[in-house]
Amino acid sequence: MSGRKVALAELMRIISLCQSVRLKGLDPFEIDVRKKLEVLRKYLPKWKAIDELLLDAEAFNELSTVIKLQGDWLKRQAAMLYVDPELVEAKLKLLEPAELARCLLAAWRPIMSLEQVTPQRLQEAIDYWNTLPPLRERMRMEEVVEASPGTVSFSELLRFKFVSTAELQGRIEELHRRLKEEARSGKVDYWDFVVQDTYEKSVERAYYVAFMISQGLATLELDPLSEEIYLKPLEGKAAATSSVPIALTYERWKERRSREHGRGS
């Protein structure tokens, strides 16, 4: 083994020795801290890599913990006027159970406490009992009414606090600004504007576009020959007078996306 490897193994040994003293409650004076520090000093010039230096720092930290444990150990020994643990163990082995019980009784001052119901708690309990419905009422099955699936209107979404008016208006205004930017020639292809990276985002945008149109911030222009739909930004607040159903199916979205990709490549 090279000298460097021997030194690293020595560091690891110091760390594990210190950790076993710390975790297992062994006598910290079993470790000759001075000697171990000399070892660390001897090997310090050898370390170049950051990992080696970190290991050296860890060993140093563990040794400082051992010094603290030695201090605590001395304080405890002074406080209990030092009794040799081996002597205590020998004494415990020799004493009869009845004698040991007497030792404990002499040093035992049990806690005194009361566990009883106060008149206030009793009153609370009576009140609770009086207002508690019978079990048969509490266990009664809730009646279930079958309802067919339906659609949720915007006013319901507002009522259930899924959407706030301010939030919706903010999004519409943001979309109106984008439409004006994109429609430099006065109008923009509806599908170019609505179709996004994902189907969900596209549906969301189509939803807001519908609101934009109904608020008079945009209008639709239909070309009956080419069947193309254009979106034109407006500034006025004239609400739409007619409605145009446009289905945004997943297949349609996919087709538009692939067409856009083809154009892009």
Next chain:
Amino acid sequence: MAEEAELIQKVRRAVRLLLFQRHRSPGVRGWELRKCLGKDYVKIIELTRRHLDELGLDIKVVYEQAEEPTKPTEEQLERARFYVVAKEAITATEAQLSGWRVDELAMLAVALAYIHSKHGKVPRAEVEQLLKEKFPEWAVGMTLDRFIRRGYLMQDEQDMLYTGWKARAEIDSRLLLRQVMGKEVKL
């Protein structure tokens, strides 16, 4: 006169707080006492101690740290737990009346004295080994687990045993060691 009446009221309240068990474990935290008795709660507690003394009771303060501070700070007192304890030692008959068997008392004495002599921390296996010399193996593990459940001992993930909160509140470990070392051994 009004001040005296107020003091008596506060002492009565302190006794109720200290004796009446509101949580799963008995005792009151210092901050709870301050909240109920006011900022000079330490003085009220001292006055309560004098009243309880006549009944053979005492107030024991158990601090969070293992070593009892010689001059506790306000923060240490607020985090400490205050208990009412018996002022004098109880007799073997009294202990038996409250459900303690002599074997259990002896086992607790051995476990605590051994832990204390080993600076407050010892592997459970060592305590078990020591107890098995005098008690049946099946009883040792079961009784140690019961001591842990009742708060007399504590065990960590490394299976090390420590003194529990209840032993710190109820048992004078230095006196226990003195008792053990002072007993004459019949050979």
